[in-house]
Amino acid sequence: xxxxxxxxxAVLGLVAAGARAQGGPTDPQIAAIVVTANQVDIxxxxxxxxxxxxxxxxxxxxxxxxxxxxxxxxxGELVQKLHVTPESNxxxxxxxxxxxxxxxxxxxxxxxxxxTAYIDHEVAYHEAVLSAxxxxxxxxxxxxxxxxxxVKVRPAFVAHLEHAKHLQAxxxxxxx
Amino acid sequence: xxxxxxxxxxxxxxxxxxxxxxxxxxxxxxENVQYTPAHLTVRRGDxxxxxxxxxxPHTVTATDKAFDSGSIDVSKTWTFLAKKRGTxxxxxxxxxxxxxxxxxx
Numbered sequence: 001x002x003x004x005x006x007x008x009x010a011v012l013g014l015v016a017a018g019a020r021a022q023g024g025p026t027d028p029q030i031a032a033i034v035v036t037a038n039q040v041d042i043x044x045x046x047x048x049x050x051x052x053x054x055x056x057x058x059x060x061x062x063x064x065x066x067x068x069x070x071x072x073x074x075x076g077e078l079v080q081k082l083h084v085t086p087e088s089n090x091x092x093x094x095x096x097x098x099x100x101x102x103x104x105x106x107x108x109x110x111x112x113x114x115x116t117a118y119i120d121h122e123v124a125y126h127e128a129v130l131s132a133x134x135x136x137x138x139x140x141x142x143x144x145x146x147x148x149x150x151v152k153v154r155p156a157f158v159a160h161l162e163h164a165k166h167l168q169a170x171x172x173x174x175x176x
Numbered sequence: 177x178x179x180x181x182x183x184x185x186x187x188x189x190x191x192x193x194x195x196x197x198x199x200x201x202x203x204x205x206x207e208n209v210q211y212t213p214a215h216l217t218v219r220r221g222d223x224x225x226x227x228x229x230x231x232x233p234h235t236v237t238a239t240d241k242a243f244d245s246g247s248i249d250v251s252k253t254w255t256f257l258a259k260k261r262g263t264x265x266x267x268x269x270x271x272x273x274x275x276x277x278x279x280x281x
Contacts, residue, residue, distance in 0.1 A: 063270050070232030070250060155208040159273045
């Protein structure tokens, strides 16, 4: 099993376990999960902008940086407005660690191997985050505006996932 | 182009009898990584305004490259004057899953 899959399964497991144990994450915890999830993908995107081999993968990485930065800007403005202080929790910490591990793994790769590993991770990552958004974050969000933000960012994760899957298929075809 | 139309009316035609040639403005909202409405029918000479209400930039780019907004930032708009009849498919170059069509009659 590839490390990316292990990581994402771990994240999902944690989110699900948290939901069962404590009736779901609190709003401050959700805020930390959202901000961390976006930041992790921004960090991977910044690395891929520099290291990606294919121009399409590079363009995708650039989009991840721009889009997730846009989402985090809105999230930041909202938590300030709501006076919610993001609270670190096992899920946000696991996301951060998974992101760091991914950066370390990608750092050792180059060329087509880098592109494949980066895009494979993006597919698994967006699938895992979407599942967490649907099963845990939206149902658990207490504040209506926080819930609305989660609903508003969901289509972006869907579009990114489709885009990443398309690139994954292209890379597989080209032998990358 | 629309501004020139009154000049093309032949002398002797009574302007009052002509249908109103006012330019209509249509709005397409970009939000949730989609164009709403995704399909829009307009009259030639109408103005179409895309408003980006999403959290990040998008483009409005014709499949045949007949028009291209370039990056439309958050809370910004892009206006297009429908001069040519036909059906034009378009998409967002940043997000290939986003698709729309405008039909100019």
